[in-house]
Amino acid sequence: MSVHHHVQPSATTPDADLARWDDDGAPPAQPRSSPAAWLRVGAELGDRLVALSGRQDLIVICRPGTRSGAPAAYFPRLAEVEFDARLFAPLQPHEVRPRIVGDEERYPAAWGVLVHEAAHASHSVWEEPAGADPRVVEAALLLEESRVEGAHLVRRPTDRTYLRISARTLVMPDIASPSFQGFEHAAGVAALMLGRRDAGILDAGETQAVADLCQRVLGADLLATLTGIWTAAHRCADHDATTMLAHAQDWCDALDTAAPDLPPAPQDLTDLLSGAVAVVLDTMAANDAADLAARSAADDAVAARSRAKVQDRAEQAGRRRKAAATAKSVFNPRGTTVSPDGRPAPSGNPVTGTRRPTAAEQSAAARLSRALRAAAYRERTEERTTSPTPPGRLNMRQALARDAQRAAGAVPTAEPFTHTRRRNSPTPPLRVGIAVDISGSMRVACGPVASAAWIVANAAALTDPDSRTATIAYDHDLTALTRPTHRAPERVTEFNANGGAHNLGDAIDALDHGLDLSRPGTGRLLVIVTDAIYTPDETTRALTRIKRLTTAGCAVLQLTLTKNSRHLPGTTPLHLPRPASAPAAIAKAATDAIRRTR
Incomplete structure (x- = not known):
């Protein structure tokens, strides 16, 4: 059985400290640190013992060596826990800060012993009766060791790791002696x-x-x-x-x-x-x-x-x-072309001028506006509720059931009146961004895209005052052809295509921020008019933005006008053998986008 008991009936006299040292003629052993230096550690252990034991009347005496001879002991009558400071070795008193939660991870063995004594303080509350057989009491204290740890584990299951460590610290000395x-x-x-x-x-x-x-x-x-x-x-x-x-x-x-x-x-x-x-x-x-x-x-x-x-x-x-x-730099009020760093581009502006819209373009805008309104229309929602009292339409079957329940002496539960509430569903606005490639290979797209940009912008303005569109022409630099305002452009902006490099990534960023293409709640569409003959870096930057938009639920359409065009992954490709059909294709895509909005 155990040679040391961790529950001591009473404290020994101070002379017991001196008796622990055998007088063999050698100088008395000197502790590595003064016992007084451990007083602060004991006080901080006592503060943490409140949470471990659930008691606020306990004190901890920490010093090198103990009166009981065990690494630690609990004295019920004194409400005191005696703790051997040598458990913290090789740490010195100034290195031990138990008040700091988490500091115990630096000395898990010492903390495990404290948790064991906290278990005794919480659960070893039965008292030895007078005249009890010492052998029976010895056996009870032996059984108490695992009982209190099991009870403590129920109350604080996260202390299991420290109780396991305390078993390694406390049990082996008892087995060997x-x-x-x-x-x-x-x-x-x-x-x-x-x-x-x-x-x-x-x-x-x-x-x-x-x-x-x-x-x-x-x-x-x-x-x-x-x-x-x-x-x-x-x-x-x-x-x-x-x-x-x-x-x-x-x-x-x-x-x-x-x-x-x-x-x-x-x-x-x-x-x-x-x-x-x-x-x-x-x-x-x-x-x-x-x-x-x-x-x-x-x-x-x-x-x-x-x-x-x-x-x-x-x-x-x-x-x-x-x-x-x-x-902000692209949709500037001056209509200038900007470079990727936001400064005015030195290469000039691709815009060649403006013109009045033709009668065909005006008719196309009106037709698209009607199509958008039809696609945006939402049926009114109906919500039916029942109640035991008016208002509402009387259901005679439920009324008779209620009378029968009342006549039978039961609590009436039937609800004979039905009320229907109809609510109008909000019409979703439209957001359409058009990015047109103005490199030299895209000259055939200039006229159709200029016409499509005017048609879509005017149709959106006629459909819903909150709808917005914008068009950006890009090569290495960016130029805003139409801006994301609530006012439709009065004239068609014409441009040419003489650029070299491509900067679709920044064009998508500008359209995304200007039109909120990544935000749900509207019919969102991005149209990219390009042959996609880019360098690998240009393609990678563009695909990153396209994936982000499609993940957010924005439809992305790629219009190609030449046979040698490439497909940008993540977009819906649409090849137009006749460039003049680009306005109709963009209008249909915009209509589908607002129809899918929920």
């Missing part, structure tokens, strides 16, 4: 190790070495009887001294009854038990290290995801700021 010999020693080891297994502190696989050795020494029947006793003790109430001592009496009776039939214990039983416990502790250490590695990996993964989210939010904010700056 037993107060009983023979099979009683084996029974005590079983109570300390296998009792913690059944309390949920240790795993069954970890304690297999001790279980096999105890079964060989005690026999399967006696071990099963002892297992039943400590399992029953785990269910004992904290204040029930009678039941706890009854279990202890059963323990002693079981040992006395089985003693004549047990074979002699091995001469080296202490060494065998110490070896088995060492195997258990090594297995525990390996499992704890594996669990710690797994938790560290999981924490690292969570931290990596958190950093990725933070970085992604920062990148999104950066993209929004850049898109806002691009949109």
Whole structure:
């Protein structure tokens, strides 16, 4: 059984501190630090003990060595926990800050012992009656070790890791220096190790070495009887001294009854038990290290995801700021062409002038406006409710059912009046952005796209005052042909295509920010008129923006007018052999976009 009890009936005299040192003629041993330096550590441990034990009347005395000889002990009558400062080795007092939550991770063994003593302070509240048999009390204290840890684990399951560490710190000294010999020693080891297994502190696989050795020494029947006793003790109430001592009496009776039939214990039983416990502790250490590695990996993964989210939010904010700056520079009131950095482009403006819209373009705008209004129309929604009283339409069947319920003396539940509420569904506005490639290979698109931009802008303005459209011509630089205002352009803006490089990525950013193409709630459409003969870098930048828009629910249409055109992945391709059909194709795509809006 245990040589040290972690619940002490009373404090020893101060002279016991001096008696611990053997006078062998050598100078008295000097602690590495002054005991007074540990007073602050003890006070901070006492503050943390409030949460561990649920009690506010406890104090912790921390100093090198203890009066009881155990690493720590709890004195119920003094409401005091005695704590050996050497558990913090190699840390010095100024390096230990228990008041800081999380500092205990630097000294898990010491913290585990404190958690064990907190379990005693919370649950070892039964008192030894006067005249009790010392052997029975000894057995009760032995059973108490795993009982209080199991009870503490129910209250604070996250302390299991520290209770496992405390088992490595507290149990091995008790095994190596037993107060009983023979099979009683084996029974005590079983109570300390296998009792913690059944309390949920240790795993069954970890304690297999001790279980096999105890079964060989005690026999399967006696071990099963002892297992039943400590399992029953785990269910004992904290204040029930009678039941706890009854279990202890059963323990002693079981040992006395089985003693004549047990074979002699091995001469080296202490060494065998110490070896088995060492195997258990090594297995525990390996499992704890594996669990710690797994938790560290999981924490690292969570931290990596958190950093990725933070970085992604920062990148999104950066993209929004850049898109806002691009949109502000492109949709400038002067109508100038801007370079990717937002400054006026030195290469000139592709706009060649403006003209009055033709009669055919005006008719096309009117037809598109009617089509958009028809596509945006939403049926009124109906909501029907019933009630026991007017207003509403009377349902005679429900009225008769209500009268029958009332006549039968039951509480009427029928609701004979039906009220229908009709609500108009909001008409979604339209957002259409057109990006037209003005490199030299796209000259055939200039006239049709200029006409389409005017037609779509005027049709959207006639459909809904909140609808907006915009058109950007891009090569290396960007030029706004129509702007995202609520007023439709009065004249058609004509342009030519003599550019070289392509900057579709910035054009999409400007249209996205100016028209809110990434925001749900409107009919959103991006039309890209291009042959997509780009460099790999230009294509990558464009595809990144296109994927972001399609993910947000914006329809993206690519119009191609030449046979050697390439398809931009993520867009809906539409090849037009006759460039003059581009306005009709864009109008149909806009109508489909607003029809799909919910």
